[in-house]
Amino acid sequence: xxTAASIVRPGLPTPTGLLGRARWLVAPALDEAVxxxxxxxxxxxxxxxxxxxxxxxxxxVLLSAAAVGGEERDGVVGAVAVELVHNFSLVHDDIIDGxxxxxxxxxxxxxxxxxxxxxxxxALVTLALQLLLEExxxxxxAAAGRLAEATQEMISGQAEDMAxxxxxxxxxxxxxxxxxxxxxxxxxxxxxxxxVLVGAPAPVVDALADFGRHLGIAFQAIDDVLGIWGDxxxxxxxxxxxxxxxxxxxxxxxxxxxxxxxxxxxASLLSAELSDSDVERAARMLEECGARERTMAIGETHLRAAxxxxxxxxxxxxxxxxxxxxxxxxxxxDR
Amino acid sequence: xxTAASIVRPGLPTPTGLLGRARWLVAPALDEAVxxxxxxxxxxxxxxxxxxxxxxxxxxVLLSAAAVGGEERDGVVGAVAVELVHNFSLVHDDIIDGxxxxxxxxxxxxxxxxxxxxxxxxALVTLALQLLLEExxxxxxAAAGRLAEATQEMISGQAEDMAxxxxxxxxxxxxxxxxxxxxxxxxxxxxxxxxVLVGAPAPVVDALADFGRHLGIAFQAIDDVLGIWGDxxxxxxxxxxxxxxxxxxxxxxxxxxxxxxxxxxxASLLSAELSDSDVERAARMLEECGARERTMAIGETHLRAAxxxxxxxxxxxxxxxxxxxxxxxxxxxDR
Numbered sequence: 001x002x003t004a005a006s007i008v009r010p011g012l013p014t015p016t017g018l019l020g021r022a023r024w025l026v027a028p029a030l031d032e033a034v035x036x037x038x039x040x041x042x043x044x045x046x047x048x049x050x051x052x053x054x055x056x057x058x059x060x061v062l063l064s065a066a067a068v069g070g071e072e073r074d075g076v077v078g079a080v081a082v083e084l085v086h087n088f089s090l091v092h093d094d095i096i097d098g099x100x101x102x103x104x105x106x107x108x109x110x111x112x113x114x115x116x117x118x119x120x121x122x123a124l125v126t127l128a129l130q131l132l133l134e135e136x137x138x139x140x141x142a143a144a145g146r147l148a149e150a151t152q153e154m155i156s157g158q159a160e161d162m163a164x165x166x167x168x169x170x171x172x173x174x175x176x177x178x179x180x181x182x183x184x185x186x187x188x189x190x191x192x193x194x195x196v197l198v199g200a201p202a203p204v205v206d207a208l209a210d211f212g213r214h215l216g217i218a219f220q221a222i223d224d225v226l227g228i229w230g231d232x233x234x235x236x237x238x239x240x241x242x243x244x245x246x247x248x249x250x251x252x253x254x255x256x257x258x259x260x261x262x263x264x265x266x267a268s269l270l271s272a273e274l275s276d277s278d279v280e281r282a283a284r285m286l287e288e289c290g291a292r293e294r295t296m297a298i299g300e301t302h303l304r305a306a307x308x309x310x311x312x313x314x315x316x317x318x319x320x321x322x323x324x325x326x327x328x329x330x331x332x333x334d335r
Numbered sequence: 336x337x338t339a340a341s342i343v344r345p346g347l348p349t350p351t352g353l354l355g356r357a358r359w360l361v362a363p364a365l366d367e368a369v370x371x372x373x374x375x376x377x378x379x380x381x382x383x384x385x386x387x388x389x390x391x392x393x394x395x396v397l398l399s400a401a402a403v404g405g406e407e408r409d410g411v412v413g414a415v416a417v418e419l420v421h422n423f424s425l426v427h428d429d430i431i432d433g434x435x436x437x438x439x440x441x442x443x444x445x446x447x448x449x450x451x452x453x454x455x456x457x458a459l460v461t462l463a464l465q466l467l468l469e470e471x472x473x474x475x476x477a478a479a480g481r482l483a484e485a486t487q488e489m490i491s492g493q494a495e496d497m498a499x500x501x502x503x504x505x506x507x508x509x510x511x512x513x514x515x516x517x518x519x520x521x522x523x524x525x526x527x528x529x530x531v532l533v534g535a536p537a538p539v540v541d542a543l544a545d546f547g548r549h550l551g552i553a554f555q556a557i558d559d560v561l562g563i564w565g566d567x568x569x570x571x572x573x574x575x576x577x578x579x580x581x582x583x584x585x586x587x588x589x590x591x592x593x594x595x596x597x598x599x600x601x602a603s604l605l606s607a608e609l610s611d612s613d614v615e616r617a618a619r620m621l622e623e624c625g626a627r628e629r630t631m632a633i634g635e636t637h638l639r640a641a642x643x644x645x646x647x648x649x650x651x652x653x654x655x656x657x658x659x660x661x662x663x664x665x666x667x668x669d670r
Contacts, residue, residue, distance in 0.1 A: 116494075
């Protein structure tokens, strides 16, 4: 449940070839699908979708079709379904987090009210499964089953995240489990759904799913670092925003592990209301005990695991190179 | 999106045979399904489910399996899925309507917060489709497709209902369309899903769906009458509650139709803040212009249409008699 806007940050070179193709192939099909929604819902859906979105997940679906010898267009219905589920999660998460802005416009709930935002999300997730089930070929049915599982895993991750906010500390394993659900599950689904739709054998599908899942964790680790030490001009959020909100992110989990070397003062600092100078102090303590570096190392481990998964099975070369390029792109550190 | 508690009212003789069987067969499978949800979500789900629920929709699914010559147990997975979707809609509707109590306990959002209630509903609707898709036989896949369509139609009905609240008036056709979506769609799905799971031919499935859809409208017509003139001791809501909330129900739509004979004062009365005596006056005006009687007649027309649908195709006798009994029961007027 991470924004496309935060995956693809401004100021970075984008893999425009793929993302351009993804938009060109998928956006019209997505628009057509939205026309099937109740007219009373379409305005809120268009408000949300017209704000942007980079089609990273759609691109992964298309590439995974091509990687197993299919055509990118074989993945389009899956790409639309994944984008619908992704946007469902954004619309509902914005209510949950009380976020007022996304993609430089008011969030759906801020513009249309909580009730309308709830049913907008409901309609999007339902539409995703309707699309895959309306021509119930074995591959589409398999895709629908996987998408439903991934959606449930994503919701579980969100539930864990909310539950963890109430807890004083969190192990690194718990944090990784939550982030695997919140971010990894849908990326795993996206990176394998095209292969499912083309009818690829299970080991190939599994390898592509592993690629997506590890990529999700790697992305999330780096996103957590940026949430504390990122340049506000690039992230669009105030410095140390996650610390101020008491978010249980990886750097905090790493620092709270026994033997982390974090000073005792850190825990009490993190659990209280934080002034600007407290945020700065906490970020410095986290950095000094190595939490930033270790979180980046976790991210790199998972990026390597993602790339390694692509080497486990025979895949079409060009598409695999583009998958690797996307992986490097969404985890790029120079920002 | 109507509560089971409001379909089956206290003080009425219940078709305990069927509803008892439905509970006995379906509740354990429902409980087992809930165990698959994230532990962080289960408490809210159990809080909601343990409040009660009469298993009317589950009963319809079981009967529709038996009506086409199957066993009631052939419908269990469908019954669980329909109950999950029904409860998803209750949890989200309670947020939307700001309702604090359901089944004599706090609603999920009132007890756990809006965020938790949102993801609780999300998890329930996703689980419903997961269940049907995890053994993707052709009949289960067909059932999943129908359930997704019905869910979308129900969401559309809710969207229309919300949009209509902003409008000064509403035609009878618009009101019936909205109520068909809100209440008829899931009842149509429930009353045919068992037949789908048993592999009944399309005309039989369609007849059972028509039964459920008309039954939903008939029920809703009578519910609308009770929302204005019902005995608060039985309905559990204050007299004239729907009028006070400016709900666009059938009696109001009937009275606002051209040539209805309703006095001009009614429209302005209904659009303003209503005191207790205003509510009484409005109810009397509605009754005097025949809106109550005409709404009951609409209900009876749809009840007859529901029962007529059961005669269109050959069905197993005992199950059909029970379907008819349920139809009479949920539309009983003596309350």
